[in-house]
Amino acid sequence: MNYSLKSLNSHGHLLTTEFLENQISQLPDISVFAFDIGNVLLKLNYDSVLEKLLRNSSEVDCNQFVQGLIEIMEKTGLERGLTSFDPFFRTLQMKFPFLKSLNQFKTFWNSIFIPDMLMLDFAENISRNHRCCIVSDTNEEHFSFLSSNFQIFNHMGNHFLSYDFQCVKEDQSFFHKVSEKLETANSAILVIDDKLCNIHSALAAGCNAIHHNPDNSGLTIELVNYILEHQRK
Numbered sequence: 001m002n003y004s005l006k007s008l009n010s011h012g013h014l015l016t017t018e019f020l021e022n023q024i025s026q027l028p029d030i031s032v033f034a035f036d037i038g039n040v041l042l043k044l045n046y047d048s049v050l051e052k053l054l055r056n057s058s059e060v061d062c063n064q065f066v067q068g069l070i071e072i073m074e075k076t077g078l079e080r081g082l083t084s085f086d087p088f089f090r091t092l093q094m095k096f097p098f099l100k101s102l103n104q105f106k107t108f109w110n111s112i113f114i115p116d117m118l119m120l121d122f123a124e125n126i127s128r129n130h131r132c133c134i135v136s137d138t139n140e141e142h143f144s145f146l147s148s149n150f151q152i153f154n155h156m157g158n159h160f161l162s163y164d165f166q167c168v169k170e171d172q173s174f175f176h177k178v179s180e181k182l183e184t185a186n187s188a189i190l191v192i193d194d195k196l197c198n199i200h201s202a203l204a205a206g207c208n209a210i211h212h213n214p215d216n217s218g219l220t221i222e223l224v225n226y227i228l229e230h231q232r233k
Helices: 017-022 046-056 062-076 085-095 102-110 117-127 140-149 173-182 196-204 217-232
Strands: 032-035 042-044 113-115 131-136 158-161 189-193 208-211
Touching: 017 217, 032 117, 046 062, 046 102, 062 085, 085 102, 102 140, 117 131, 117 217, 131 173, 140 158, 158 173, 173 189, 173 196, 189 196, 189 217, 196 208, 208 217
Parallel strands: 032 131, 032 189, 131 158, 189 208
Antiparallel strands: 042 113
């Protein structure tokens, strides 16, 4: 499906500078701030990791590997919790025999994450006085690594993960499940995500959303601060 901001099927509000300046009175009170992980709290360092991973393969280029990886993740349902990491790796290894070591691949797999210190500090600060949670399409291996290595996950009250829900965020039922777990109206949830398909899904579910640009974290912070300031008045 092709997504664009012009074709939103929206029951929630897409929060932009223009909306907040002109229509903020339409915004319900936000009681939960829901942060994505990849390219929101943590940047994704695919290029250098893939370069190192493929260094020992002369037959597979980066595009071929990424396409194969995505296909196998989808086929095995890794992020939907339909398989564990070991059988996923064995399937991947059958397609790419140069992958010799499970532990080595896990090291590469987990090294794609780079802290966005601006967003991490901001999320930690607002979590002290506001209800915050994680909403992420991820797998058990990644999240185990992340929760052990990044302090921010201790500050988030809830972690809502695709492999636990057995559905990804592109399915709006994901956000209905978040609302049910939090016992909070969808309209009181603000989702911060970089993927347009997830923004569509969140808005269709009745949540509010900020379409985060990982190259402009300052704008997301500015928008959230504007909302918080408005709600204090």
